[in-house]
Amino acid sequence: MATSGFDIKGTDLDAFWMPFTANRQYKSAPRLLVEADGMYYKDINGNEVLDGTAGLWCCNAGHSRKKVSEAVSHQISRMDFAPTFQMGHPLPFELASRLSKMTPAPLNRVFFTNSGSESVDTALKIALAYHRANGQPTRTRFIGREMGYHGVGFGGISVGGIGNNRKTFSGQLLAGVDHLPHTLDLDRNAFSRGLPEHGVERAEALEHLVTLHGAENIAAVIVEPLSGSAGVILPPKGT
DSSP: OOSSOOOSTTSOOTTOOOTTSOHHHHHHSOOOEEEEEBTEEEETTSOEEEOTTHHHHTOTTOBSOHHHHHHHHHHHHHOSOOOOSSOOOHHHHHHHHHHHHHSOTTOOOOOOOSSHHHHHHHHHHHHHHHHHHTTOTTOOEEEEETTOOOOSSHHHHHHOOOHHHHGGGTTSSOSSEEEEOOOOOHHHHTTOSSSOSSOGGGGHHHHHHHHHHOGGGEEEEOOOSSBOTTTOBOOOTTO
């Protein structure tokens, strides 16, 4: 018996095209979460479900935190949005200043985006624009890593290394992108405790690619310190 008041039989599930989901299969037997508190979701039947991934890695403080909801409610009731094109408001300046004090020099500038996919594509564009403005327009080549996930924009898919995300768009992705080998080494690291003992030598592949293409042609290298979407792959010691 459902406890949420949601009438699943009376709801059109076809209108929502779900990402990264076998839609027909899911909608034939949907699993719906309707509430959340702390570390747990509650599904439509009242069962608690441990949120082991903090939503999609974005609810790290837990769900329904009173201080968070009160702060959000207060801000929305005062001002829900203001543009930052040729005008501004105090909060992004305040947050950027606080963030810049937490990051090591020279990471002291903040550009806000709305998602990880947008962040990666923006970072790639900033890298290209920076080198062009700096008088080094040949720096156009990007280096990613196999099994890396960097979002679903064309830039993020190009530098990402998950095959199923790339194959549909073969021939349509960014040119001039290489990939480092991934660090998953089950033969040597299976059942190890803590960070993997083996794999740091794979970082040397970056030196080979830089030598191959020339440092003057590399725009940026992008890797996940901890590979998430590929299966939460921990980096080996020394990387």
